[in-house]
Amino acid sequence: MLSFSEALSAGTAGAAPALEWLVPLLDAKGGDETKLLAAADKLREKTLGNSVHLRGLIEFSNFCRKNCHYCGLRAANKKIKRYRLSKAEILATALKAEKLGYKTVVLQSGEDLYFSSEVMSEIIVELKNKTKLAVTLSLGERDEATYLAWRKAGADRYLLRIETTDRRVFREIHPDSDLEYRKNCLYTLKKLGYQLGSGVMAGLPGQDSTSLAKDIIWLHELGVEMAGIGPFLPHKETPLKDEKGGSLSQALRLIAVLRLVFPYAHMPATTAMGTIDPLGREKALEAGANVMMPNITPTEVRPYYEIYPNKICLDENADKCFGCVTARIIGLGRTVGTDYGHVIRKNSGIKEPNSR
Ligand code: SAM
Numbered sequence: 001m002l003s004f005s006e007a008l009s010a011g012t013a014g015a016a017p018a019l020e021w022l023v024p025l026l027d028a029k030g031g032d033e034t035k036l037l038a039a040a041d042k043l044r045e046k047t048l049g050n051s052v053h054l055r056g057l058i059e060f061s062n063f064c065r066k067n068c069h070y071c072g073l074r075a076a077n078k079k080i081k082r083y084r085l086s087k088a089e090i091l092a093t094a095l096k097a098e099k100l101g102y103k104t105v106v107l108q109s110g111e112d113l114y115f116s117s118e119v120m121s122e123i124i125v126e127l128k129n130k131t132k133l134a135v136t137l138s139l140g141e142r143d144e145a146t147y148l149a150w151r152k153a154g155a156d157r158y159l160l161r162i163e164t165t166d167r168r169v170f171r172e173i174h175p176d177s178d179l180e181y182r183k184n185c186l187y188t189l190k191k192l193g194y195q196l197g198s199g200v201m202a203g204l205p206g207q208d209s210t211s212l213a214k215d216i217i218w219l220h221e222l223g224v225e226m227a228g229i230g231p232f233l234p235h236k237e238t239p240l241k242d243e244k245g246g247s248l249s250q251a252l253r254l255i256a257v258l259r260l261v262f263p264y265a266h267m268p269a270t271t272a273m274g275t276i277d278p279l280g281r282e283k284a285l286e287a288g289a290n291v292m293m294p295n296i297t298p299t300e301v302r303p304y305y306e307i308y309p310n311k312i313c314l315d316e317n318a319d320k321c322f323g324c325v326t327a328r329i330i331g332l333g334r335t336v337g338t339d340y341g342h343v344i345r346k347n348s349g350i351k352e353p354n355s356r
């Protein structure tokens with residue numbers, strides 16, 4: 001392993017991701033940690049500037065067929081009230097978001113097969129006909145034909161976290177999911193031309209800096225264009241209820257290291273960061289992040305999308321959250337992005353997906 005200074009020099013010089021420099025940076029403490037976050041912040045400013053892109057998050061269904069050991073939406077959790085927004089409600093929410101100034105909506109749900117290839121395609125087509133919004137999907141694992149149908153319907157981007165690439169850790173926490181299958185979903189999404197987002201949770205049981213560094217190397221091989229990470233927050237109605245969970249500082253170091261590895265990727269300051277610390281999203285924006293995903297889900301159903309406890313903004317509405325994040329961004333001396341914030345494909349030769 002390199003020393004911290006050697007590792008930071010390698011990272012800032014754009015070295016290919018390798019354990020020898022990723023691990024010392026992920027383990028940085030005290031003054032070293034401060035230097036790491038500052039270096040990532042500086043690089044973000046150089047490559048992507050000061051604007052922060054807003055993506056309005058619509059949590060449109062909390063039904064889920066899976067039983068991930070960490071997530072409050074798991075099928076076996078009988079204590080949450082399940083809901084699905086109708087097509088009309090999803091469209092109305094998106095139209096409102098566009099009026100507020102959003103350029104992108106993210107449609108996220110549990111793995112709810114009610115939203116079939118056909119049902120979802122109709123929603124995407126109508127969204128694209130009625131608005132100028134870019135559409136990001138995050139509905140979990142589906143087959144290639146379904147991903148293709150949604151892409152053809154007009155979806156621009158897809159978010160599917162790999163969660164961890166450590167085979168043993170993955171198997172322990174995913175009773176009904178397979179690491180190779182999930183990886184294949186990501187390869188397929190990439191092949192279909194989606195702007196591709198993935199990422200991991202930080203602080204899963206059994207994970208360490210070496211496994212996180214291997215995750216980063218895999219995400220780099222995949223060629224991820226949006227990298228979303230957040231701390232794992234234990235939920236009392238799940239098998240992982242007694243685990244410690246992730247820490248703010250570990251998540252910040254991971255964001256910073258990801259920024260060094262992916263100078264142009266879009267990286268959100270996630271809601272989980274705002275949940276673990278009232279200023280967590282600001283801290284993420286100052287450690288390499290350049291995106292925020294305010295909740296625009298109708299207030300009535302927000303409490304039921306409880307993937308982890310104490311989630312922020314449950315009593316708020318779309319206007320309030322839009323105003324709040326805007327003020328936070330301006331408070332940092334940054335600006336709210338006014339363009340689509342599509343992925344930047346430097347020298348890739350890949351044609352930019354059209355937002356329409
Ligand atoms: N069902 C889709 C999937 O799993 O990809 C999308 C929705 S899922 C709720 C979105 C993300 O929430 C997951 O990828 C996972 O990283 C995160 N998540 C779930 N439970 C969490 C927890 N307890 N703490 C932090 N993040 C969590």
Ligand code: SF4
Nearest residue numbers: 064066068071074110
């Ligand atoms: Fe379902 Fe996604 Fe939660 Fe797993 S993480 S239980 S797939 S909503």
Ligand code: FES
Nearest residue numbers: 313316320321324
């Ligand atoms: Fe919802 Fe601050 S982001 S109130």
